[in-house]
Amino acid sequence: MTFTNKLKNIWSKNNSLLCVGLDPDMEKLPKHLLKSKYPVFDFNKAIVDATHDLVCAYKPQIAFYSAHRAEDQLEMTMQYIVDKYPDLIIILDSKRNDIGNTAAMYAVEAFDRYQADALTVSPYLGGDSMTPYFDRKDKGVIILCRTSNAGSGDLQDLEIKGEKLYKVVAKKAVNEWNYNKNISLVVGATYPNELKEIRSLVGDMPLLVPGVGVQGGDVQATVKNGVDKSGTGMMINSSRGIIFSDSGANFDQAARKTALGLRDEINSYR
Amino acid sequence: MTFTNKLKNIWSKNNSLLCVGLDPDMEKLPKHLLKSKYPVFDFNKAIVDATHDLVCAYKPQIAFYSAHRAEDQLEMTMQYIVDKYPDLIIILDSKRNDIGNTAAMYAVEAFDRYQADALTVSPYLGGDSMTPYFDRKDKGVIILCRTSNAGSGDLQDLEIKGEKLYKVVAKKAVNEWNYNKNISLVVGATYPNELKEIRSLVGDMPLLVPGVGVQGGDVQATVKNGVDKSGTGMMINSSRGIIFSDSGANFDQAARKTALGLRDEINSYR
Numbered sequence: 001m002t003f004t005n006k007l008k009n010i011w012s013k014n015n016s017l018l019c020v021g022l023d024p025d026m027e028k029l030p031k032h033l034l035k036s037k038y039p040v041f042d043f044n045k046a047i048v049d050a051t052h053d054l055v056c057a058y059k060p061q062i063a064f065y066s067a068h069r070a071e072d073q074l075e076m077t078m079q080y081i082v083d084k085y086p087d088l089i090i091i092l093d094s095k096r097n098d099i100g101n102t103a104a105m106y107a108v109e110a111f112d113r114y115q116a117d118a119l120t121v122s123p124y125l126g127g128d129s130m131t132p133y134f135d136r137k138d139k140g141v142i143i144l145c146r147t148s149n150a151g152s153g154d155l156q157d158l159e160i161k162g163e164k165l166y167k168v169v170a171k172k173a174v175n176e177w178n179y180n181k182n183i184s185l186v187v188g189a190t191y192p193n194e195l196k197e198i199r200s201l202v203g204d205m206p207l208l209v210p211g212v213g214v215q216g217g218d219v220q221a222t223v224k225n226g227v228d229k230s231g232t233g234m235m236i237n238s239s240r241g242i243i244f245s246d247s248g249a250n251f252d253q254a255a256r257k258t259a260l261g262l263r264d265e266i267n268s269y270r
Numbered sequence: 271m272t273f274t275n276k277l278k279n280i281w282s283k284n285n286s287l288l289c290v291g292l293d294p295d296m297e298k299l300p301k302h303l304l305k306s307k308y309p310v311f312d313f314n315k316a317i318v319d320a321t322h323d324l325v326c327a328y329k330p331q332i333a334f335y336s337a338h339r340a341e342d343q344l345e346m347t348m349q350y351i352v353d354k355y356p357d358l359i360i361i362l363d364s365k366r367n368d369i370g371n372t373a374a375m376y377a378v379e380a381f382d383r384y385q386a387d388a389l390t391v392s393p394y395l396g397g398d399s400m401t402p403y404f405d406r407k408d409k410g411v412i413i414l415c416r417t418s419n420a421g422s423g424d425l426q427d428l429e430i431k432g433e434k435l436y437k438v439v440a441k442k443a444v445n446e447w448n449y450n451k452n453i454s455l456v457v458g459a460t461y462p463n464e465l466k467e468i469r470s471l472v473g474d475m476p477l478l479v480p481g482v483g484v485q486g487g488d489v490q491a492t493v494k495n496g497v498d499k500s501g502t503g504m505m506i507n508s509s510r511g512i513i514f515s516d517s518g519a520n521f522d523q524a525a526r527k528t529a530l531g532l533r534d535e536i537n538s539y540r
Binding site: 023025061063064066067068069071095096097098099100101102103105106108109112113122123124125126127128129144147148149150151152153154155156158159160161165168169172 | 293295331333334336337338339341365366367368369370371372373375376378379382383392393394395396397398399414417418419420421422423424425426428429430431435438439442
């Protein structure tokens with residue numbers, strides 16, 4: 001099944017646009033897990049088991065694994081989700097970019113080694129650098145467009161013939177790069193006006209929207225400005241705000257409670 | 271010692287601007303190495319031992335390791351160079367980019383886990399996304415500016431008030447981001463005119479220049495257009511063109527011969 005169809009199915013099945021970021025900062029893991037041989041995997045497994053019916057996707061950010069030599073625990077996490085919850089989307093958030101023969105290696109990393117349904121990539125190197133991802137028809141390619149950080153405008157707001165760079169990227173994504181209909185865009189919830197503009201440019205292209213929760217993006221504005229005509233079209237991500245809801249023995253149920261609240265809040269504005 | 275000073279020392283000591291890319295494509299490794307427990311490390315070790323006096327830097331591209339679960343062999347390679355050839359620069363070519371708390375994890379990966387002297391990063395997310403790297407005063411931050419691939423112009427040639435994006439990036443690097451004097455730029459040898467323009471904008475800022483060798487960049491034009499006033503200022507990279515010079519038992523000596531030829535060719539134009 002293609003990434004896009006899998007996404008449509010799970011939006012419907014779980015009635016959820018919520019994506020949970022699996023960013024297991026070692027300093028924030030519940031203390032009782034640190035005695036385990038695989039604390040990161042145990043943490044992720046508990047979070048996934050407690051929230052799988054409330055989300056459309058999980059998004060592990062690979063830096064939190066690679067900084068701590070925990071690639072094995074990322075593999076274990078992916079395998080667990082693939083085996084137990086095969087309907088869910090898994091996004092490897094690695095923001096890769098490189099030229100052809102190297103980009104092909106990153107495609108192997110994300111799609112084959114880690115079994116991700118989609119990966120995030122940066123467009124700075126141009127269309128040909130992303131071809132190895134675009135060519136994987138069944139996989140999703142989520143291109144950075146307007147990122148959620150305060151400094152995202154440094155490059156993304158530069159104007160080319162009166163049009164800002166992030167809009168140029170959105171248009172290229174729609175008009176030039178989407179020959180396999182497997183592209184999505186990253187648009188930060190911290191920029192609701194830009195989110196609205198981008199939605200108007202891209203039709204029903206799925207958007208990955210980080211920045212609600214700790215980063216402060218407004219949920220109502222995000223949903224109102226970001227959904228497509230069918231009331232879906234988004235993966236709204238929260239990481240720290242959900243997974244570190246509580247640091248005690250019941251961290252997973254606390255995460256469930258927060259995820260449930262956010263899913264329902266999102267749905268109330270659709 | 272800072273990255274910049276370490277680079278100046280090795281340019282002088284080895285009389286070389288040559289950087290060798292350690293991109294151990296598993297399909298191209300000499301067959302006799304594949305029986306080893308650590309074929310990638312054994313390959314890199316032999317290449318490094320055969321070329322260490324001819325280069326200023328080594329540049330492992332991390333995708334070639336992560337695609338094959340060979341992070342351990344990348345660590346072993348880095349440790350080997352740090353221990354045996356501590357004067358040499360090691361660049362982790364990972365082209366990372368992410369927002370603050372995640373970028374900080376990538377800094378840990380590159381500088382602490384892998385002991386790199388410098389890493390490559392993408393500027394698309396803006397200045398604040400690179401702060402965790404800039405703040406590591408003794409380390410180098412090598413920002414993508416004008417990349418060597420055919421499609422690099424898709425974004426990098428877009429004009430902002432008459433000035434192309436790669437020049438805007440170069441100027442921001444010099445004027446806004448270089449508060450610790452630890453920035454370098456990536457400029458492809460396949461674009462010698464752009465290389466000349468960038469050199470004129472950045473003074474003696476070091477440039478990492480990929481694209482000679484298999485990618486076809488002209489060595490003479492690269493050197494003439496890229497050196498700074500002292501006749502240095504560049505790390506001219508070749509990967510496949512050197513390390514896969516021969517696939518037989520003497521692959522390392524064949525690589526030495528190619529590296530020697532390229533180093534001397536570069537020096538003949540300085």
